[in-house]
Amino acid sequence: MIKKFFFVLFCFVSVLNxxxxxxxxxxxxxxxxxxxxxNVLFKNSTEGTITNDDGRFYMxxxxxxxxxxxxxVGYETLDIPLTAKVTYKIEAVLKESGEQLDEVxxxxxxxxxxxxxxxxxxxxxxAKKRENGLxxxxxxxxxxxxxxxxxxxxxxxxxxxxxxxRGLEFVFDDLDTSRVTGKTYLPxxxxxxxxxxxxxxxxxxxxxxxxxxxxxxxxxNQAITAFVEDLYSDYDIYNNYLKFFDKSFTSPLSKTGVDVxxxxxxxxxxxxxxxxxxxxxxxRRKNELTFKGDFWVNDSTYAIKKINLxxxxxxxxxxxxxIYIEQEFxxxxxxxxxxxxxxxxxxxSLNKKESSKGIYGKRTTIYNNYKFDIPKDKKFYKQSVDExxxxxxxxxxxxxxxxxxxxxxxxxxxxxxLLDTLKTVPxxxxxxxxxxxxxxxxxxxxxxxxxxxxxxSVFGYNDAEGVRVRAGARTYFGQNDPWRVEGYLAYGFxxxxxxxxxxxxxxxxxxxxxxISGGHRQDIEQLGLSLTATNDVLGRSIAxxxxxxxxxxxxxxxxxLSAFSIEVEPVNNLRLRVGNSYRKLxxxxxxxxxxxxxxxxxxxxxxxxxxxxxxxxxLIYTPGKRTIxxxxxxxxxxxxxxxxxxxxxxxxxxxxxxxxxxDKVQFSYGQPWQIGGFGRLYSTVEIGKTFGEVPLGLLNVIxxxxxxxxxxxxxxxxxxxxxxxDTYASVHLEHNFNGRLFSRIPFMRKLNLREIVGLRGxxxxxxxxxxxxxxxxxxxxxxxxxxMYWEYSFGIGNIFKILRVDFNFRGNYFDNPNARPFSxxxxxxxxx
Numbered sequence: 001m002i003k004k005f006f007f008v009l010f011c012f013v014s015v016l017n018x019x020x021x022x023x024x025x026x027x028x029x030x031x032x033x034x035x036x037x038x039n040v041l042f043k044n045s046t047e048g049t050i051t052n053d054d055g056r057f058y059m060x061x062x063x064x065x066x067x068x069x070x071x072x073v074g075y076e077t078l079d080i081p082l083t084a085k086v087t088y089k090i091e092a093v094l095k096e097s098g099e100q101l102d103e104v105x106x107x108x109x110x111x112x113x114x115x116x117x118x119x120x121x122x123x124x125x126x127a128k129k130r131e132n133g134l135x136x137x138x139x140x141x142x143x144x145x146x147x148x149x150x151x152x153x154x155x156x157x158x159x160x161x162x163x164x165x166r167g168l169e170f171v172f173d174d175l176d177t178s179r180v181t182g183k184t185y186l187p188x189x190x191x192x193x194x195x196x197x198x199x200x201x202x203x204x205x206x207x208x209x210x211x212x213x214x215x216x217x218x219x220x221n222q223a224i225t226a227f228v229e230d231l232y233s234d235y236d237i238y239n240n241y242l243k244f245f246d247k248s249f250t251s252p253l254s255k256t257g258v259d260v261x262x263x264x265x266x267x268x269x270x271x272x273x274x275x276x277x278x279x280x281x282x283x284r285r286k287n288e289l290t291f292k293g294d295f296w297v298n299d300s301t302y303a304i305k306k307i308n309l310x311x312x313x314x315x316x317x318x319x320x321x322x323i324y325i326e327q328e329f330x331x332x333x334x335x336x337x338x339x340x341x342x343x344x345x346x347x348x349s350l351n352k353k354e355s356s357k358g359i360y361g362k363r364t365t366i367y368n369n370y371k372f373d374i375p376k377d378k379k380f381y382k383q384s385v386d387e388x389x390x391x392x393x394x395x396x397x398x399x400x401x402x403x404x405x406x407x408x409x410x411x412x413x414x415x416x417x418l419l420d421t422l423k424t425v426p427x428x429x430x431x432x433x434x435x436x437x438x439x440x441x442x443x444x445x446x447x448x449x450x451x452x453x454x455x456x457s458v459f460g461y462n463d464a465e466g467v468r469v470r471a472g473a474r475t476y477f478g479q480n481d482p483w484r485v486e487g488y489l490a491y492g493f494x495x496x497x498x499x500x501x502x503x504x505x506x507x508x509x510x511x512x513x514x515x516i517s518g519g520h521r522q523d524i525e526q527l528g529l530s531l532t533a534t535n536d537v538l539g540r541s542i543a544x545x546x547x548x549x550x551x552x553x554x555x556x557x558x559x560x561l562s563a564f565s566i567e568v569e570p571v572n573n574l575r576l577r578v579g580n581s582y583r584k585l586x587x588x589x590x591x592x593x594x595x596x597x598x599x600x601x602x603x604x605x606x607x608x609x610x611x612x613x614x615x616x617x618x619l620i621y622t623p624g625k626r627t628i629x630x631x632x633x634x635x636x637x638x639x640x641x642x643x644x645x646x647x648x649x650x651x652x653x654x655x656x657x658x659x660x661x662x663d664k665v666q667f668s669y670g671q672p673w674q675i676g677g678f679g680r681l682y683s684t685v686e687i688g689k690t691f692g693e694v695p696l697g698l699l700n701v702i703x704x705x706x707x708x709x710x711x712x713x714x715x716x717x718x719x720x721x722x723x724x725x726d727t728y729a730s731v732h733l734e735h736n737f738n739g740r741l742f743s744r745i746p747f748m749r750k751l752n753l754r755e756i757v758g759l760r761g762x763x764x765x766x767x768x769x770x771x772x773x774x775x776x777x778x779x780x781x782x783x784x785x786x787x788m789y790w791e792y793s794f795g796i797g798n799i800f801k802i803l804r805v806d807f808n809f810r811g812n813y814f815d816n817p818n819a820r821p822f823s824x825x826x827x828x829x830x831x832x
Contacts, residue, residue: 465492
């Protein structure tokens with residue numbers, strides 16, 4: 001009882017120390033219906049908020065306030081006396097009134113775009129936006145400090161006493177209350193970074209150099225760091241669209257904002273001796289990727305002084321209940337406003353119910369020490385930056401005391417101590433290991449510096465092996481290992497054979513990323529699932545072990561592959577790889593699928609096995625790609641970058657009994673396109689040609705797909721080996737509207753479904769010489785040479801938040817043997 005008393009006393013003292021006034025509640029009309037987007041503010045101040053879709057609000061202030069004022073058009077303004085510093089569960093009932101508000105005009109519903117003073121101001125913001133902030137200078141530099149925190153929220157006695165936290169009750173000794181939502185929370189993770197930033201508006205370049213990085217309890221877990229980097233990427237409120245959680249939200253300052261937002265001029269006041277207008281905005285329709293909130297804009301420069309953005313609960317985004325953003329700008333002189341502080345809070349939860357428990361993700365970014373018009377040489381920006389050097393991750397307390405632009409509060413300081421303590425608790429270590437296995441697919445054996453896995457490949461099935469089991473392992477001393485060895489053993493119960501694979505790679509030089517790699521694999525595989533072949537020793541397509549397939553999945557190949565390569569990255573994101581491979585190919589089921597070809601040197605005139613020595617040069621360019629880590633393997637942070645690949649292979653006849661002399665040239669270009677608020681388009685173009693006569697096993701197979709999974713860059717209505725070419729050109733287009741269309745249909749809005757459309761085509765030909773060489777095979781040799789083969793598809797995503805179903809239609813070549821005019825494929829995953 002005494003402990004509970006002191007805990008309550010501690011919370012009360014925290015309230016006195018960290019916030020002077022806190023309020024929360026709901027705004028209703030006289031019929032008990034919630035009033036959405038009502039204006040709630042502390043009277044005689046500029047501190048306010050807007051109720052959410054359910055009429056609820058929460059607000060706190062560092063100042064003392066005695067009256068809360070609530071107003072909405074068509075209702076009488078309501079003043080509520082605040083008799084205590086903390087007043088929760090307010091139920092404010094607004095009464096209807098035909099009178100206008102005395103001082104502030106508030107609008108509701110769909111507002112007219114004509115004769116609206118707010119939109120007139122918005123147009124001036126558009127005209128001035130390229131003159132505001134950093135855009136007014138030729139060059140700029142500044143310091144950027146960022147901290148990201150994750151907290152368990154909506155903590156109650158039931159959670160504290162649950163079996164999950166039995167033995168871990170001490171972690172709840174330091175609970176706090178969110179100033180945005182009013183919910184209790186427990187900090188569990190903290191990440192701090194400090195960057196030096198340089199930019200040149202004339203050259204159109206920007207460079208960030210990491211000076212320091214610090215994590216609570218996960219100092220070596222770059223997977224978490226990469227997740228945080230991708231989750232909280234930088235944004236500019238002046239841009240038309242703001243990307244959060246892989247979704248593009250329409251900015252309230254966007255030129256297209258008038259089509260999706262209602263704007264209202266609400267107030268005007270002095271802020272830091274600058275006269276500013278206050279504009280409130282809210283969505284015109286539900287279920288679109290939009291915000292609600294307000295901003296203060298200067299009356300002469302039309303630069304934003306303050307802005308608040310809050311994602312409405314109806315927005316089509318998964319696993320996120322709330323997103324709240326605040327930005328403050330500093331006045332440098334009469335005409336320049338620069339970003340000073342950026343705060344973002346996300347409430348991750350399984351559902352959007354008010355009482356649901358979840359995790360807060362909070363990012364605070366402080367900008368300071370701005371300097372302007374100090375030119376840097378072009379070489380400065382071209383020099384590669386070792387973003388994740390060991391020195392940056394091992395900064396001492398003196399460094400952070402000097403460069404931490406915002407002090408840690410008591411809770412944030414406690415995170416470091418809490419995680420250090422938790423790492424010694426067996427139950428917490430068990431939870432951490434389970435999450436780690438699910439995320440990476442590997443079971444960590446620390447005492448052996450070994451990982452067992454991956455666990456998702458243990459079981460499989462195909463027509464040649466029947467049921468298949470696999471066990472693998474890799475060396476793992478840390479995430480930045482300069483070398484790594486990986487291998488596996490597999491066994492098929494029908495063919496009663498053991499398969500194996502082993503590979504090794506070594507990072508010789510960090511600066512140029514010189515990597516030497518090699519390996520060997522003997523296995524059964526479904527070839528032809530990709531036009532642009534690689535010599536990844538341990539790479540195996542999903543179709544090789546797919547349990548469920550359409551039609552006969554018997555065109556499988558025995559592969560015995562040895563490979564060696566050297567890779568270097570002379571320029572950031574430009575990789576050059578040279579290597580050689582030696583492979584033996586034969587059919588795994590000769591009666592159903594033959595790789596036989598004409599061989600004049602064979603006693604029978606026919607050979608069933610291919611032996612081939614190749615030398616390959618590959619150039620891969622990925623502009624805009626961001627990675628994390630400095631070991632032989634790095635993790636990608638983002639996915640919005642293009643990929644250009646050029647591959648040249650030379651086959652030799654003679655050495656090591658190699659059978660064929662040929663040349664193969666291939667090129668591919670993949671690009672994601674963000675189409676404003678209409679979602680994302682993925683595009684891929686591939687072309688290639690093989691010079692010389694080669695057997696079926698070395699030709700370019702148009703990638704069919706007989707699995708039940710939706711696999712990008714394949715044709716779901718083609719069987720494996722239905723089309724075979726030596727010259728080809730293909731294009732794949734897939735557009736995800738992210739619910740933009742379904743949100744306009746009233747009865748579909750609440751389902752939050754997402755529409756996907758696809759269009760793909762391929763043209764190719766097969767020379768008469770290659771047809772003659774492969775006449776002994778027992779499958780038809782056809783190429784889409786008369787006209788381009790094409791397909792189209794319509795998909796519905798976000799079914800139950802995790803499922804996607806695609807309906808695929810064949811466009812032509814219906815006379816092919818066993819042609820499939822229609823198919824249904826699907827996929828599942830956890831996407832925002």
